Amino acid sequence: MKTMHRAAAALVALAGLTVAACGGDGGEMAATAAPQAPAIQPTNFELQMEASRLNTGGDPRMVHPWRAFYCNLSDDNNAIVLAERQRNSIRMPLTQILDDVWYIGTEYVGQYVLRNEQGLVMIDAGNSAAEMNNFNLPALRSLGLGTGMPLHAVLVTHGHGDHDGGAAELKSATGAPIYLGSADASGKAYAPTALDSSVLTPYDIQVGGRTITVLSTPGHTAGATGFVVRAKDGGKEVRLFVSGGSSLVANNPGLVRAYLASMESTYAMLKALKVDTASNPHTYWDGSRDLIKRIQSEGLKSPSQFVIGNQALLRAMAIGRTCTAAYLAKQDPTAAPSVWRVSELDFLPASPAPGRVAARLSNGWGPVAGQTVSFKLDSGALLCSAVTGADGTATCASTSAPLRAGVDRVTAEFAGASTAAVVDLPSEAAAASGDTGALACRDLAQARAALGTRRGDSGYSARLDVDADGVLGLRDVDAIARLVPSGTTCGA
Ligand SMILES: [Zn+2]
Known part of the structure; x- marks a missing residue:
């Protein structure tokens, strides 16, 4: 053994x-x-499956759809994916999801349209020429398609017919070049502009006055490609990742290994670029369909309901990576991919405070002991660092700089740790320094009122974004509630 x-x-x-x-x-x-x-x-398979569940952190959105779909093969539940294919005849109307991004398609697969002053860009090209003529070209015209508003490019995520079935029609109707990963490009009648699938690190291209980051993500197909788009939401820049290809290919360890590597490179890119949200052309896959339907029923809010935040996105991608590792281990029992564990850092009550900073490092398995946590100011200056104890807590006194209550913002950072078997993913949390009285019921009330508000929006107060993901969310409200002096009654 x-x-x-x-x-x-x-x-x-x-x-x-x-x-x-x-x-x-x-x-x-x-x-x-x-x-x-x-x-x-x-077995390695069982270890990965356990990780795929523990990495959800109990967040229902992470359990379904993220884990449910990425783990469909390792769960022996491909029926969940097959059922979605039946929804390819149910139309989703053109729906604005950000200031300058629209979705159109079916409940199974769709396309994204980007618009700026210089023109339009589309991601993916639908199932067929008829679909383009009946739905997409009229939608593009409703967004201004014409001499002053050309379609500059169509970026295709991969060469399957439900993504490029209407590419030739779009090209002949508008003259737009069709970009496609080179490994999927041979034999395509629409003569794609090839994106080199052998480049496995992100790079930028310019189309229609936009910078788009391109990442080859072989796995679903050899030429699958993902795109990071800079978009606007309430006038502020947000970054949207549209991924190339979703389901794993069954019984093909070579492509599964490629898919695993692509999940890892995607994770690294989304972290480095601090990407705010993601969407798969198959919108059921990652919850995008639910978000689009919410926008259809409630109207587009500011910030958009479509933005989930970088922390949630990274957790979701880590789950996807873990599900992929599980399926690889199932296919090939000798494969021993490392187990990824999503870490979480939380400031302790009454921290950061002048003279004392303390945070707890944990993951789905419990407290994480023996790891270094560094505490820094926004300027990057190191306040102090400490090693976590058995309960995951790292505590130290700021000696290098006196913290100004309610002014200085402190970031706790865990840089991550790995062995051949286990990768503890990096994590960070940020909070304003305050004595126990500095955060009070009025802050909690303000945070509750501002739920969903993004950094920089009116009514936003920087100190309320305790987890520093750029959005005032439930985790911030929880953290602020913990920072309010114990025994205080704040009302509902
Ligand atoms: Zn496909």
Whole structure:
């Protein structure tokens, strides 16, 4: 039997996965001390599956749709995907999801339209020429398509017919070049402008006065490509990732390995570029369809309901990566991809305060001990750093700079840690320095009133964005509630 890596063994212990063999219904077990049954070691597949569940952090959005779809093959539940294909005949009307981005398509697959003063750009090209003629070209015209508002480009996520089925029609109707990953480009009648699929790091292209970051993400197909778009929401820049290809290819370990590597490079890019939200052309895959329907029923709000925030997006992608690792381990029991664990940092109550900063590092398995947490000011100046104890807490006194209550903002950072078996993902949290009285019921009330408000919007107060994801969300309200002096009654 393969020797388990020590870190993996520790992981098993943390996850409580060690299972004792046992007969009977358990009701008769207490009377006599049975000899210790040998521990059964979990397989790599079981470790990854456990991780895919623990990494959701109990967030219902992460359980469904994110984990449900990325784990459909490892869960033996491909029916969940097949059922969605039946919705390709249900139209979704042109819907504005950001200041300058629209969705149009079906409930199964759709396209994104970007508009600025210089013209239009489209991502993906639909199922067929008829779909373009009946729906997309009229929609583009309603957005101004014409001599002053050309269609500059169509960016295709991959070469399957539900993504480029209308490409030739769009090209002949508008003259727009069709961009496609080079590995999917051969034999395409619409003569695509090839994006080099062998470049596996992000790079920028300019189309129609826009910068778009391109990342080859082989896996679903060899030429799958993702795009990061700079868009506007309430006048502020937000970054939207439109991914290339969704489902894993069953029974093809080579493509599954490529898909795994693509999930990792995508995660790194979304983190580095601080991307705010994502959408798959198959909008059921990542919850985009629900968000679009919400916008249709409530109207587009500012900030847009479509923006989920960088932290949520990174957690979602980590789940997708873990589900992929699980499927690879299922296909190839000798494959031992590392287990990714999503970390979370939370400031302790009454921290940061002048003279003391403290935060707790945890993940779905419990507190994370023995890791360094650094506390910094917005200027980048290091206040202090400390190693987490058994309860995951790192505490230290700021000696290098006196903290000004209610003024200085402190970021706690965990840089991440890894062994061959386990990767503890980096995490950070930020909060304003205050003594216990500095954050009070009025702050909590303000945070509740501002739920969903983005950095820079009117009514926004920087100190209320405790988790520093740019949005005042439920986690901020929770954190502020903890910072209000204990015993205070704040009302509903
Ligand atoms: Zn496809």
